[in-house]
Amino acid sequence: MTPLPITDIRRCAADADFVAAMHDLYARLDAEIAGHAPVCTNRGACCKFDAFGHRLYVTSIELAYFLARSEGPLLAPPDRSFCPYQQGGKCHARSARPAACRVFFCDAAAQEWQPGTSEESLKKLAGIGDRFGLPYVYLEWTEALRMMGGALVDRPPVARVGLSIDIAARSP
Numbered sequence: 001m002t003p004l005p006i007t008d009i010r011r012c013a014a015d016a017d018f019v020a021a022m023h024d025l026y027a028r029l030d031a032e033i034a035g036h037a038p039v040c041t042n043r044g045a046c047c048k049f050d051a052f053g054h055r056l057y058v059t060s061i062e063l064a065y066f067l068a069r070s071e072g073p074l075l076a077p078p079d080r081s082f083c084p085y086q087q088g089g090k091c092h093a094r095s096a097r098p099a100a101c102r103v104f105f106c107d108a109a110a111q112e113w114q115p116g117t118s119e120e121s122l123k124k125l126a127g128i129g130d131r132f133g134l135p136y137v138y139l140e141w142t143e144a145l146r147m148m149g150g151a152l153v154d155r156p157p158v159a160r161v162g163l164s165i166d167i168a169a170r171s172p
Helices: 006-013 016-036 060-069 099-103 108-112 114-131 141-147
Strands: 057-059 138-140
Touching (some): 006 060, 016 099, 016 114, 057 099, 057 141, 060 114, 108 114, 138 141
């Protein structure tokens, strides 16, 4: 397995030009996906990886953007069973979420455009990595969070009234 370039990830997370490039890429990706009008009916079931029967993979480039947009400490589950940012059917890292989270819909109509959109987004992410000297590494999401030093949580944290755990409030 290729080592995760944590120093380069942190360097890019602190680079305003990198963050702006990623924000632009995700805005264009979100607009493209919205044009397909996909429907989400599972209310976050896909974020319970073991129960849903799949895995989420991310790139080192996406980790840098996620780190840049984080307001609190990174969170990590002790295993690959769930995403620590999904709670009550809602993503509390929505604007910083990886491309695969943006592209995936269990809507049958989405199966036609998802593969091509996913592959194209990976190419664009690699291009941003090249532009900013961030080596491209592709790995499983929960493992990446643990490798980045995410605080271990047994289950997604529960938001309390008046407190927000939304890590995506910062703008680039």
